[in-house]
Each structure stands twice: as C-alpha cells, then as structure tokens.
Amino acid sequence: MMNCQNAEQLIPLFVEADLDAAEMQQVTEHLATCDACGEIVAEFEASQSFLRATALPEFDEAGLRAMRTAVQDEIARPTIADWIALFWHWKFAATSIVCLLLGAFMLYQQVAPNPERKQIVVQADRQSLIALPTSSDERATRSGTVPRVVASRRPTRKPSQNPSARATARRSVPLIAEPVTIQPSTALALTASPEIAIPAAEPEMLRMEIHTADPNIKIIWLTPKEPTRAIPAPLIEATK
C-alpha cells in the first residue's frame, strides 16, 4: 500500500496520466482512502487548467506576413556560403585546366624526339659490352663521328634494403652519348666497367692485345705513342 509521501511525489504526473499503469493504479487506490492527497490532486488539476486556459496573444496577420517576407528575402539573398561555393567552382575549374595543360606539356616532353641530346640507359653487367649506337649514331660513325661515352651515376636515391636491388642499382648506369670526332681508323673497344669513366681515345695511341690461356680473356693495352706519358690502366674485356 502506498503512503502519502510516495503519493505526493507521483501526483504531479498522475494528474495528466503520465505514470505507467501500475503506478496509476497504486495512486488511485491511495486516493480512495486519503482525503489530504485528494486535495493536492485537486490543486494540481486547478493549476493545470489555469496553465492551459491562458490565452495566447493574437499574432496579427500583417506581422506574420512581414515575417514570411523577411524569410523569403533572406532565402533569395545570396549568402556567403553561396559565394564561397561559386568561388570554389571556378577555382576548381581553373585548377583542372592548369593541371591538364601541365600534363599535356609533360607528355609532349616525354614523346617528342630530341636530336640534340639523347640519354641512353644501359643495363650493364660484367659480361656484356656497352652497345650504344642507334641508327643515327651508325651514320655518325660512318661520317667520322662516334659517340663518346661518359659514365655517370644516376641522381642519388635512398639505398634499397634489398641486396639484389642494390646490386642492380649499382650496375644501372645512365650513359650520355655525345658525338666527338676521331679518326675512323682507330679501333676502340668499350668494355664493361661501369664504375670508371672511359676517356675518349686520343688519335695517336697504340693498341696492344695480349691473349691469355683462357680464350675468353684477353688484355687490351692502350698507350700513347709518347713514352713519357702515363700509361693508363689496362682494361680487361671479358667475352664469352
């Protein structure tokens, strides 16, 4: 059975039936036996009626129309967000055009022939000769010019952790062929030694070949005709 203290806590909700069914039943049973709580219920009901009976002020139609007009005007007026959206729209379009032009220019640079300067990347290894001439270079050789080979490292990259990749990178040497004039009679063997720069052969040099017991190894000795000059290191050509 519910006591008065519990009932008084529930009466504010009881008057508008905001309790669940069980609580409503308990309060109803208590009110049947308690006049004091019944008076409290009556006071709350009067208070609720008083609250609901309050008339609203009349909102005049002119004021409401002015409010709606203000809303419509505000909606029709471009906002800062609209301007930003427009700006972003044009900015996006301009950026896209610039990117397209840049891409087209880079593509043109990649595919366009460049007769003045040709970069040839050769994957050199110990057993292969560096073979450079293209058809245009062969024509140059016949006409008295052959490519001078200058070995240089690629621009530095971060060393790879993979040993085989490091070895491959060490052997990959970009070679830039630049035409230089020499005598056509001079024979020049370019051997696979990517770590050194091969000097251009002077026209006045002697060539000696030393054949070893191994037919795959022969020693080629290049020396200037004048004995006072330093003798360059022998180049070993390995052929198989």
Place this chain on the structure above:
Amino acid sequence: MSSNVADIALVMDQFSQSSRHNTQLESLIERARGGDAIAFDQLMIAHQKRVMATAWRMLGNTEDARDAAQEVFLRVYKYLPKYDARQDFSGWLYRIIINVCRDVARKRGAVHSSFEAEQEAGTLPALLSNDNSERAAMQAEEQAIVMKALSTLSEKERAAIVLRDLEGIATDEVARILGSSATTVRSQISTARTKIKQYRDRFLKGGQCK
C-alpha cells in the same frame, strides 16, 4: 447499431481528413524541397501560428517570438533537403523551434516574464482592445501570471512543460524532441508542474510573487 455506423463513419471521415492533410503536407514539403518558393510560403502559412505560439511560450514576448519564428523557418528551409519524409514533420519542426528558442534566449539573456514589457510596447492589442473590459483585464492578468510562472523554470523544464502541457505532445515524443530519456522528461515535467502550482498558490494567497 445506427450509432455504431455513425461512429465508424466519423472515424473514417477523420482518418480521411488526416490522410488528405498528410498528403497535402508531403506534397508541400516535396515542392518546397525542390525550390518552389510558393510551396514554402504555404508551408510557412500552415505552421506559422504554431511556431509563433510555441516561441512566445518559450521566450515570453512577441518580438523575440517573431525573431525566433523567422529563424525557425530559415532553418527549416536550410535543413529541408535533409528531412526524412518518414519521420514526423511536427516533431522535426518542434525540435527546430526549441533549439532556436534556446539560442535566442541565451543571446538575449535570461527569459523573464514580460507582461509589463508587452503592455508598454503595446503588443497585446487583442487583450486590451476592449476598453478596460473585465474579461480582457482578467485574461491579461492570467497571462502575466502564467508567463511569470514559466519564467521561474529552467530552460529544460520550460521546454518540457510547454511541449507536454501546452502543445499536448505525449511524454515519449517530448523526450524524442528534446533528445532526452522519457524518465528525465517525466522528472522535468513533475518539477515544472510543482513549481507552477507553488507560484500560483503564492500569487493567489499574497498577490505578490518574486
């Protein structure tokens, strides 16, 4: 037998009217969402009095209520594309009204009973138009008492009591609108009813309230 048939006919008629009203409302919302200014104006006309009344009860004066109503409809227009047609439009609208009224109240400081302010501003034409008639005077006095009583409530209590007792929305729906649990809302409603009753009791006994 004939009374049962009449009851069924009445219920069917009410259902038909309600269904037709919902269809019209959905059509208006859809057109307004598509940028139809006339449809949006009709939507405003359909809901302006409810918006103004709730805002007035929340804020206590006509000027703030009109500003709030304007902001409410601007937000309705702004968020209408995000409105899910499956949810109750009234609940969605009440949520916007309560949020706007909170913003307006915070911007302008505490909400106070404003009968005197309204009287000074002359914004009670309907109540005071009938030269010192007894009924108008009584209505105005009651209105002032209730607004003062509401001004004693906290912001959340006021929102809960306005939606539950003055707008007649069920407690669970009030909880959804306010983003609270039903238990919390029941507690707020209970406290608010008690405070209003105490205020009215003091006023009736002494005629002077804080």
